[in-house]
Amino acid sequence: MSSKGSKLATIRDVAQRAGVAPSTVSYVLNGSRSISEETRERVREAVDALGYHPRASARTLRSSRTRVIALALPRRAGLQHSVDGRFAIELSDAAHGLGFDLLLTTSRDKAEGLRRVALSGLADAAVLMAVDMEDARIDVVREVAFPAALIGRPADENALPWTDLDWAGAAALAVRTLAAAGHRSLVYLAPSEAEVRARRSYALRGIEGARGAAAATGCAVEVVHSLDDPAGEARRLRALLTDDGVSLRPGGPTALVVQHPSAHHHLLASMPSATGLRVPDDLPMVVIGTLPEDRSSSALSRIELPVRTLADEVTRLAVAAAEALRQRRGASEEPGARLLAAALGHLLVEPELLPGPTPLAPPQH
Amino acid sequence: MSSKGSKLATIRDVAQRAGVAPSTVSYVLNGSRSISEETRERVREAVDALGYHPRASARTLRSSRTRVIALALPRRAGLQHSVDGRFAIELSDAAHGLGFDLLLTTSRDKAEGLRRVALSGLADAAVLMAVDMEDARIDVVREVAFPAALIGRPADENALPWTDLDWAGAAALAVRTLAAAGHRSLVYLAPSEAEVRARRSYALRGIEGARGAAAATGCAVEVVHSLDDPAGEARRLRALLTDDGVSLRPGGPTALVVQHPSAHHHLLASMPSATGLRVPDDLPMVVIGTLPEDRSSSALSRIELPVRTLADEVTRLAVAAAEALRQRRGASEEPGARLLAAALGHLLVEPELLPGPTPLAPPQH
DNA sequence: CTGTTAGCGCCTTCAA
């Protein structure tokens, strides 16, 4: 199958060897025209014999299709890296499923990389992660009329197609479940203040959901933001939960909701020695946004981040947006922002609470 | 700066507006010819006014340079996903630092995606992760004469440029350190049997290093493979470490070395309830291959995986390999495998043991 | 059912 001495085979080499015209080879490869079985076979054979593979750049130049999806992944100060990385891999799989490759675009400036990729025609569409309520990249893609879809639910839900876990619903579900189990007061460990200040969508919506459920159930919910320093975090939780540093303060919070990827790893390890409380045995806990198949969270009550579903869906949306733009270009319409948004689609994934082995009710005395 | 009504600007539009020839614009953009300050300024202005950005596909077609690096990331049965994902992000950063983008290629068949990317000219070079001792992809890239570099040290160290943590050295360092602290027997929790059966380089080398250090120090080292089932793993460790399920068996292992990304998260949480032993207080532990900046491992004695260093280095190696191939092509030499390997480079990163707050000596009675 | 032809947008050799 391959290995010529000199250069890579081109479509003309194949045509020559098969005794047909280059266009015929193209048609056989793209299936966009009916070809006699005999010719098709001859072409196939020539392709194999020469180890021919079409050059992506030539295809793209001619057809203005890259079959590439860009992933815009702004580097964040903290490090949701494990979540972001997991998404990147899952998105790559999803893209391959639709016949696309995935181009990673991590840039310090949130929008710069994305603009570059769009303008240089490196991709047909983009997927945006780490979405803020008002995300600068939304303006960028609309300005350059570039198809895009979001993992994350922005304030303006009609700006672009998006998909997300219902973080507000998830937080509310966690609070309601604990309230129903008999807790009258709990601590909600939310994403860091930096995330909130950046107006990260998942952070704001989670907190909002928790507050709403607190009001609805009458269960007191104290919202605290997770810290970068694990030791400091353990100290603060001890102050919140205990008087003596050993047992729960009477009338104080009796459970924990954690909405911070990977924070719970640390909590599980450090809480016993820091507070004398074993989690979740002495202190029931629900974790929101764990990664599926994560060994260390499989024994916890949790609401998982449906990475696979979100990746599949957002890829579908991005490709659909690219398709729609192409159609309109074909019909030589003006690709104004209004039209871009016409092909909108949303998917808000309903949260599901997976119970761990430990009961959520307050421990008896 | 941009937004024309109809089409994207081309180099001809820029030339026209600036009143120069297209080639002049090209030279201004690429800096490959001396241009009068005045012309340069006119071109610059036209570029800005039209929001011009060169089309990547046209550049590539003409120059056969993509400025893209491919990352070949085979999907594995288990899920080192957190490690793989972290590498993907770090590699993307490293690539951008050198003016490249990163294309993710996750394929079930280890070699298929890589071959496709190489043959279709989607990238200038590849970085290969999850390297086996004898890796099929090594043959693939040599067969198609595609520049590549490995994160991982294959059996044939001269096949391709590579970089890796010295896993054997790391395991030996962990064992030696614990032996020096007074332990006479310990358990080495190695990667899963599936990883070993796949002859994954890091797994085999780690185990080999541990065995070697055992022989050298006289410290008994029992190698066990980590299980997919966390509960089963806890049970097995209990059987190995205790008779009564509560305290260490006299004369038995008194410490743990863990070489399995993310396994230690689970251990920390489950060991106390499963065995009555607190880790690392009652059972000193050294973890090999933790991710930097991982909150939950910052309180452990550990040998970190130098993700940043490896990513930077392998990117450098891949780009250098691409460069070298291009030079040879320019000199119209035959790009035989021997020549490809000529530009070889290696970097074996020396392990460094970061001490946790807990002493490594066996606890006193 | 198949062949011919004209570019897609850019870089680079050749000529001035």
Added chain:
DNA sequence: TTGAAGGCGCTAACAG
């Protein structure tokens, strides 16, 4: 210091 022209490899519109 600058222009003109050719072609990278492919697809799609137009002929037969």
